Amino acid sequence: MPRVSVQTEDFDLSKEVAVLRAGDARVGAVCTFVGTVRDRNEGDAVASMELEHYPGMTEKSIEAIIDQAVARFGLYGVRVIHRVGLLAPMDQIVLVAVTSAHRGMAYQGCEYIMDYLKSLAPFWKKEQTPDGARWVDARVSDEQALARWTADKQD
Structure with missing residues (x-):
C-alpha cells in the first residue's frame, strides 16, 4: 500500500489502520487524525x-513531509489520504x-504531518457560501502551528 493517496473516493478508517499496523509487532501506538468538511467557516x-491539486507534485510534497516525520x-508506518473534488459538509x-x-x-508525528498538510501541501480549496464561491487561504493559526516545529528544531 502506498504511503500517500490523493483521491476522490472516501476511505475506511478501520481498514486503513488495520493495513498500516498489520504484522508489525514493534507497534505500541497508533495515532490517527481524520479531518471533515464543516458546515460553517x-x-x-x-x-x-471543492479541492484541487497538482497531480504528481502534491504526492511528492507529502512524501517529503512523511520522510521528515x-x-x-x-515512526514505523505512515498513511496519508487526502481527498479532492467536490465534498459536502460531514464528508x-x-x-x-x-x-x-x-x-x-x-501523537507528535501525526500532528507534525497534519500541520504541514494544512499550511504547505499544494491543495486549493474553494467553498460555496450563500454569497458565492470563495477560495480558502491558510489560517494564521495553521501558520503558527507549523512555525512551532521549526522553532523546536532550533532549540
Missing part, C-alpha cells in the same frame, strides 16, 4: 467545498495515520 454557511519521530477530507513504539512520538 469564518461565520458563513458552507454548502460544499519518520526521521524526526521514529471526510483527510486521514493521517502513524505507528510508532510509543504514544508520544505517534
Whole structure:
C-alpha cells in the first residue's frame, strides 16, 4: 500500500489502520487524525467545498513531509489520504495515520504531518457560501502551528 493517496473516493478508517499496523509487532501506538468538511467557516454557511491539486507534485510534497516525520519521530508506518473534488459538509477530507513504539512520538508525528498538510501541501480549496464561491487561504493559526516545529528544531 502506498504511503500517500490523493483521491476522490472516501476511505475506511478501520481498514486503513488495520493495513498500516498489520504484522508489525514493534507497534505500541497508533495515532490517527481524520479531518471533515464543516458546515460553517469564518461565520458563513458552507454548502460544499471543492479541492484541487497538482497531480504528481502534491504526492511528492507529502512524501517529503512523511520522510521528515519518520526521521524526526521514529515512526514505523505512515498513511496519508487526502481527498479532492467536490465534498459536502460531514464528508471526510483527510486521514493521517502513524505507528510508532510509543504514544508520544505517534501523537507528535501525526500532528507534525497534519500541520504541514494544512499550511504547505499544494491543495486549493474553494467553498460555496450563500454569497458565492470563495477560495480558502491558510489560517494564521495553521501558520503558527507549523512555525512551532521549526522553532523546536532550533532549540
